[in-house]
Amino acid sequence: MNRVCELFGIEHPIISGGMVWCSGWRLASAVSLNGGLGLIGAGSMHPDNLRHHIRCCKEALKAGAPGNSSGRDLPFGVNVPLMYPQIDELMNILVEEGVKIVFTSAGSPKKWTPFLKEHGITVVHVVSSSVFARKCEEAGVDAIVAEGFEAGGHNGREETTTLCLIPAVSEATSLPLIAAGGIALKCQIKACEALGAEGVQIGTRFALSAESSAHENFKKHCLGMPEGSTKLLLKKLAPARLAFGSAFTENAARMEEAGASKEEMAAYLGKGRARKGIFEGDIDEGEIEIGQICSMVKEMETVKQIMKSLV
Amino acid sequence: MNRVCELFGIEHPIISGGMVWCSGWRLASAVSLNGGLGLIGAGSMHPDNLRHHIRCCKEALKAGAPGNSSGRDLPFGVNVPLMYPQIDELMNILVEEGVKIVFTSAGSPKKWTPFLKEHGITVVHVVSSSVFARKCEEAGVDAIVAEGFEAGGHNGREETTTLCLIPAVSEATSLPLIAAGGIALKCQIKACEALGAEGVQIGTRFALSAESSAHENFKKHCLGMPEGSTKLLLKKLAPARLAFGSAFTENAARMEEAGASKEEMAAYLGKGRARKGIFEGDIDEGEIEIGQICSMVKEMETVKQIMKSLV
Numbered sequence: 001m002n003r004v005c006e007l008f009g010i011e012h013p014i015i016s017g018g019m020v021w022c023s024g025w026r027l028a029s030a031v032s033l034n035g036g037l038g039l040i041g042a043g044s045m046h047p048d049n050l051r052h053h054i055r056c057c058k059e060a061l062k063a064g065a066p067g068n069s070s071g072r073d074l075p076f077g078v079n080v081p082l083m084y085p086q087i088d089e090l091m092n093i094l095v096e097e098g099v100k101i102v103f104t105s106a107g108s109p110k111k112w113t114p115f116l117k118e119h120g121i122t123v124v125h126v127v128s129s130s131v132f133a134r135k136c137e138e139a140g141v142d143a144i145v146a147e148g149f150e151a152g153g154h155n156g157r158e159e160t161t162t163l164c165l166i167p168a169v170s171e172a173t174s175l176p177l178i179a180a181g182g183i184a185l186k187c188q189i190k191a192c193e194a195l196g197a198e199g200v201q202i203g204t205r206f207a208l209s210a211e212s213s214a215h216e217n218f219k220k221h222c223l224g225m226p227e228g229s230t231k232l233l234l235k236k237l238a239p240a241r242l243a244f245g246s247a248f249t250e251n252a253a254r255m256e257e258a259g260a261s262k263e264e265m266a267a268y269l270g271k272g273r274a275r276k277g278i279f280e281g282d283i284d285e286g287e288i289e290i291g292q293i294c295s296m297v298k299e300m301e302t303v304k305q306i307m308k309s310l311v
Numbered sequence: 312m313n314r315v316c317e318l319f320g321i322e323h324p325i326i327s328g329g330m331v332w333c334s335g336w337r338l339a340s341a342v343s344l345n346g347g348l349g350l351i352g353a354g355s356m357h358p359d360n361l362r363h364h365i366r367c368c369k370e371a372l373k374a375g376a377p378g379n380s381s382g383r384d385l386p387f388g389v390n391v392p393l394m395y396p397q398i399d400e401l402m403n404i405l406v407e408e409g410v411k412i413v414f415t416s417a418g419s420p421k422k423w424t425p426f427l428k429e430h431g432i433t434v435v436h437v438v439s440s441s442v443f444a445r446k447c448e449e450a451g452v453d454a455i456v457a458e459g460f461e462a463g464g465h466n467g468r469e470e471t472t473t474l475c476l477i478p479a480v481s482e483a484t485s486l487p488l489i490a491a492g493g494i495a496l497k498c499q500i501k502a503c504e505a506l507g508a509e510g511v512q513i514g515t516r517f518a519l520s521a522e523s524s525a526h527e528n529f530k531k532h533c534l535g536m537p538e539g540s541t542k543l544l545l546k547k548l549a550p551a552r553l554a555f556g557s558a559f560t561e562n563a564a565r566m567e568e569a570g571a572s573k574e575e576m577a578a579y580l581g582k583g584r585a586r587k588g589i590f591e592g593d594i595d596e597g598e599i600e601i602g603q604i605c606s607m608v609k610e611m612e613t614v615k616q617i618m619k620s621l622v
Contacts, residue, residue, distance in 0.1 A: 129539060131537075131538065148472070148474070149472060150472050150474060150475055157539070158538060158539030159539070159542065159543070159603075160538055160539060160603060161459070161460060161472040161473065161474065161493055161603065162472065162474050163461060163472065163473050163474050163492075163494070163499060163502065164493045164538075164603045164604050164606075164607070165538075167498055167499065167607060168606065168607060181474075182472055182475045183474070185478055187478055187505055187506050187507060188505075188506065190502075191474065191501075191502035191503070191506050192502070193505075194499075194501035194504075194505055195498050195502050196498060226442075227440050227441055227469060227471055227475075227476075227479055228440060228468070228470070231470065232470070236568070257547070257570065258570045259568065259569045259571070260570070292470075295475075296475070296478060
């Protein structure tokens with residue numbers, strides 16, 4: 001029992017990332033039913049759809065629901081990227097639906113932490129540097145996720161890796177610290193504990209699980225790719241780690257090497273590429289957001305199998 | 312006592328990287344006198360100068376030399392980048408001088424491993440992927456250094472971080488495995504052990520030690536830089552991690568963003584920039600090769616102090 005387990009009321013300090021187009025109620029509830037903390041990824045959901053996922057998740061985690069013999073409602077959380085367009089509406093939904101744990105990312109922790117705390121919500125903010133970790137502490141968050149360069153999808157500009165980031169953030173704040181980025185294996189959880197983390201947030205391995213709402217094509221493409229098959233790209237926009245073997249990724253990499261401007265990259269990226277790649281399974285035209293550790297995730301497993309191998 | 316300690320005959324499985332313009336006999340012998348394995352960095356030495364450093368190192372590590380109360384000659388090694396121009400001459404010097412441990416890097420392990428092994432030399436090769444780790448095993452090396460994206464100076468193209476690389480290499484080979492890249496602290500050594508490494512190679516912290524032959528300006532510039540002050544650059548040539556706050560680094564970064572060609576980058580780099588930056592202390596015009604973890608190395612210490620804090 002450590003501070004992360006206490007804070008969330010969970011058995012194992014393992015959190016599934018709130019990943020766009022992957023982290024619906026099925027994945028989130030499966031992780032919580034197996035002793036971790038599942039997150040719903042609000043970033044890819046219209047407000048009404050988010051409400052639906054929250055309700056389904058609550059239902060699946062109720063005391064006495066199938067797989068829940070704990071005698072209590074099990075916890076879950078919602079990840080909210082703070083650049084979400086209808087952010088006010090979304091925040092009200094979280095309060096109305098009685099969500100108890102919110103992970104915020106991609107924005108300042110100062111704006112929404114007071115609102116969430118006033119409503120009795122546990123707030124965790126995701127950072128990629130110890131400078132931002134200190135700002136989180138000032139803003140009154142309850143815990144921090146520090147995410148390294150290895151992570152899939154959106155990523156920090158400083159490219160600090162998990163191995164370098166965790167000791168730095170651990171030194172900079174006294175808050176409970178959750179490591180993220182490049183973590184898919186039990187040995188990596190042990191490593192992050194040695195670095196000063198009290199829990200881990202795992203993305204890639206859960207994104208490729210049976211319960212992830214990602215398209216089968218996406219999962220097949222990413223499972224067990226050769227080492228070095230992902231790259232941090234779109235650096236002039238918001239840096240994101242993408243998998244190769246997709247025309248979009250290859251073109252984006254070539255354009256960047258040739259010095260394409262921010263405007264040219266934005267025009268090529270357009271809208272809806274993450275949905276296309278992850279949810280619709282269009283590998284060539286979509287954004288294939290996945291972490292560097294996908295080379296070590298070789299087959300699709302259920303959340304139960306994954307959790308068993310991690311604890 | 313693990314396989315790395317046994318292989319080299321050392322007390323602690325801590326190796327100082329054979330860094331250009333930093334790793335002369337003073338640094339190498341100090342590390343070995345304190346229970347680790349010191350490496351001389353041949354990459355920045357003319358053959359005659361290398362011979363001089365080897366002889367001084369042997370002298371400093373002799374049984375009964377000041378600080379050596381072990382009753383035996385202490386071991387040391389030489390790091391050889393395989394693209395060294397006078398490589399044949401250099402290899403003959405290693406044999407003539409009775410060097411017992413050689414770390415090879417930046418080239419194929421197949422070319423020189425048989426020659427070195429025939430002369431009874433322990434051979435270690437540095438890799439940045441598990442594909443190359445397997446090639447090392449086929450080539451008959453005795454151990455592997457797997458070095459992640461965090462490392463200073465020359466670096467792999469795949470950008471695999473130490474956290475992702477060590478479990479992959481550990482799975483790919485059964486050879487003794489030494490982790491490198493981003494390691495400067497005791498907690499990081501523990502983390503690498505959890506990942507499957509039996510030893511660590513440390514660069515940055517030793518490069519900034521009192522015994523390093525790097526210029527004082529270089530050490531001052533790199534000690535305790537803010538997080539995110541280094542970047543992997545020169546990607547169209549041979550990728551190298553460099554520190555900001557140098558006109559050369561800033562210009563190189565700008566040129567790369569603007570899509571400068573390999574030829575343009577080579578012309579701007581020219582010759583002798585590493586010597587200029589690291590050995591002559593010309594921060595603006597030189598290449599300031601240092602690892603990402605320099606932000607956590609805050610003051611200049613002696614090797615003795617460093618080793619004490621790591622074991």
